[in-house]
Amino acid sequence: MSTPHPDTYLDAPDTGVAADCAHCDAVCCRLTVVVQPEDRIPGHLLEERDGLTVMARDEEGWCVALDGARMCCSIYEGRPEVCRRFAMDGPYCRAIRTDYTERRARGIELILH
Ligand code: SF4
């Protein structure tokens, strides 16, 4: 991923509340997701960015594979490996949720890189 290494966020404040996908705006689905050759992702969901094949994002920053009505992955069974490895309530999950919440509260642009 071209996202910062998860260790970058280990010092993020811990709210003490467990992160839960059911109560989240799918924040991780706003990150750059680099697709590997072994991933089998339909071409219309992909784009090239900085020389990498990544999941395309819509104009609001969400991965185009996100089912916005249900806030879940529409290709869950075939999602990229990097998405499979993303740990709910892990340090990176908690950190990006904190960042997202703070940006929203302050009206800062929400695109995550
Ligand atoms: S893994 Fe974390 S950031 Fe992603 S949807 Fe679940 S709670 Fe939200």
Ligand code: SF4
């Ligand atoms: S492929 Fe699915 S899990 Fe991965 S970022 Fe897109 S919507 Fe989220």
